[in-house]
Amino acid sequence: MLDIIRPDDRRYPGVRHVYTATGSPAAVIRPRSADEVAEALLWAREAGGPLSIRSGGHGLSSVSTNDGGTVIDLGELSSIERIDAGDGLVRIGPGARWGDVARALHPWGLAISSGDSGDVGVGGLATTAGVGLMGRAHGLTIDHIVAARIVTADGSIRTLDAEEEPDLFWAVRGAGANMGIVTSMDFRAAPVPMVAHATFHYGVPRLAPFLRSWGETVEAAPREIGAFLYMGGGEVVMASVVFAGEDTVAAEQAFAPFLKIGRVLGRRAVLTPYASVVTRTGAPHYGQQGAYLHNGFAVHLDGPLSKRLETLLGSQYGTMVQIRSVGGAVNDVPTEATAFAHRYQNFSVTAVAPGPSASFDAAWEFVRPSLDGLYLSFETAFSPQRLTDAFPPPTLQRLREIKRKVDPENVFNQNFPVA
Ligand SMILES: Cc1cc2nc3c(=O)[nH]c(=O)nc-3n(C[C@H](O)[C@H](O)[C@H](O)COP(=O)(O)OP(=O)(O)OC[C@H]3O[C@@H](n4cnc5c(N)ncnc54)[C@H](O)[C@@H]3O)c2cc1C
Missing domain, CATH: 3.30.465.10 (Uridine Diphospho-n-acetylenolpyruvylglucosamine Reductase; domain 3)
Incomplete structure (x- = not known):
């Protein structure tokens, strides 16, 4: 029998919300097998109303809960x-x-x-x-x-x-x-038995030249290096850099150029299991992290993009910018091999605001011309234009043909719907 949690169930407060939003669904179904997922889906279609699919509940566009509809929560399928x-x-x-x-x-x-x-x-x-x-x-x-x-x-x-x-x-x-x-x-x-994980804190009075050097350093780094940069508008910028290997001499050599970018305020490097790089807090969800994001990919962190990001962070609208490295093995895969088609850029650039804001949107429009493509997991403002940024025309056309066959009634319509 399906486990259906309704508002009068004492477990309801623990399953109604997600990380970035509160919700009040009429029913949260927690299937324990693929058969029960199928049963839950037919139940939800019969019930009508919005349908949300939830795995970890950490989706940034907050579509894994809703008001008045059904949530199919896959938390029990976690083996x-x-x-x-x-x-x-x-x-x-x-x-x-x-x-x-x-x-x-x-x-x-x-x-x-x-x-x-x-x-x-x-x-x-x-x-x-x-x-x-x-x-x-x-x-x-x-x-x-x-x-x-x-x-x-x-x-x-x-x-x-x-x-x-x-x-x-x-x-x-x-x-x-x-x-x-x-x-x-x-x-x-x-x-991957172990990785070398470094964190750097930089003092950055002028962001644009720092970003250019950061971009050049990442692009020149060996493929074992993955580097994420987190900027919050102040002068201190934080970086998390992983060397995917356990050769500490090679790791030290690979980290060395990161010590030459700007003024290093703090640095730490450890040889550690990958599990300690992606630790889990296990915090319950109550919509604690309001998030409104825009994203785009970039081939290089060149002069114009760096200046535009400096302006965005200097304004009162963007509260955080994160730059994640891609490239390397990501770009070895042909564009047409997967429905994710961005296989030549080197960086994913994301700006975060605490909530929807027209001023933030306008500030981001100033950055967007320097970007190329979009990662839908880091974009909360859905529009037809953003859809084609995420899925270039040949990809979108193929997706639409497949969608017509497997979901002709557009049942799955909550998350960057292609129909
Ligand atoms: C703190 C934080 C850090 C992040 N860092 C990164 C990062 O470094 N790199 C990165 O790539 N992403 C990152 N993300 C984005 C993350 O990958 C997405 O938000 C992702 O959707 C979250 O997965 P979830 O299962 O927790 O989401 P949920 O909220 O459970 O699901 C979000 C949506 O995904 C779809 N979905 C979920 N499960 C299924 C399923 N089983 N079948 C079909 N569709 C499904 C549904 O449309 C669902 O509504 C980060 C997000 C957060 C909040």
Whole structure:
């Protein structure tokens, strides 16, 4: 029997909200198997109203809860198992969090590059891309997926891989939320016993020249290096840099150029399991993190982009800018191989404001001409233009053809709908 949590259930306060929003759904269903996911979907379609799919509840566009509709919460589908002894194949449920995945894989000497937060769920991240600190070494999270199981709008359970349903398998790796509900994924994890993790704090009186040097340093770094930069508007800028390997001499050499960018106020480097880079807080969700974001990719952090970001952060509108490295192994994968099509840029640039703001939108419009493409996981303002930024025309056309076949009634319409 389906576990359906309604507002009069004592468990309801624990499942109604997500990380970035409060919600008041009429029902939260917590399936325990793929069959129950299918049953829950048919139940929700019958009930009508908005339908939200939730894995970890850390989606930044807050679409994994709603008011008055149904949430299918995949938190119970969180197993992490090794399915082949020799080649790093693991099967993971969408409700697992990346921090738990990293902890489970470490004793096997394995890791999968995910994002920078261990609280983020597998389902949301692995259906869009997964821009992580080991991305230049090992690619996006979706590049590790070798098979997936999904419940489509008609309630059927399908297995996808390169041979079986290749179109849907392609679509799930970048636009999964449009296609159905992923109930498990098989990943080929990389052999990563340990990584070197450095954090740097820089004193940055002038952001534009610093960003140019940062960009050049990251692009020149060996592929083992993944580097994320976090700026909050003040003069202190924080960086998290991973060397995906355990050769400490090579790591030290790779970190050395990062000590020459501007004034280093603090530095620390440790050899550590990847699990300690993506730690999980496990905090309950109550809409604690209001988030309104814009994003774009950049090939280089060149002069015009650096100046524009300096202006944005100097204004009162953008409260935070984060620059994540991509490139390297991410760009070894052909553009047409997955529904995530951005395979030549070197950086993902995200600006964050505490809530919707026309002034922030206007300030971002000043930055956007320097950007190229968009990562939908870091964009909260959906529009037809943003859709084509996320999915270039050939990708969007193919997605629409697949969507027409598997979801003709546009049941999955909450997260960058392509229909
Ligand atoms: C603190 C923080 C740090 C982050 N850092 C990074 C980062 O470094 N790199 C990066 O790439 N991303 C990052 N993200 C973005 C993150 O990848 C997305 O927000 C992702 O959607 C969260 O996954 P979730 O399962 O927790 O989301 P949920 O809120 O559970 O889901 C969000 C949406 O994704 C879709 N979805 C979820 N599960 C499924 C499923 N099983 N099948 C089909 N569709 C599904 C649904 O449309 C759902 O509404 C970060 C987010 C946060 C909050």
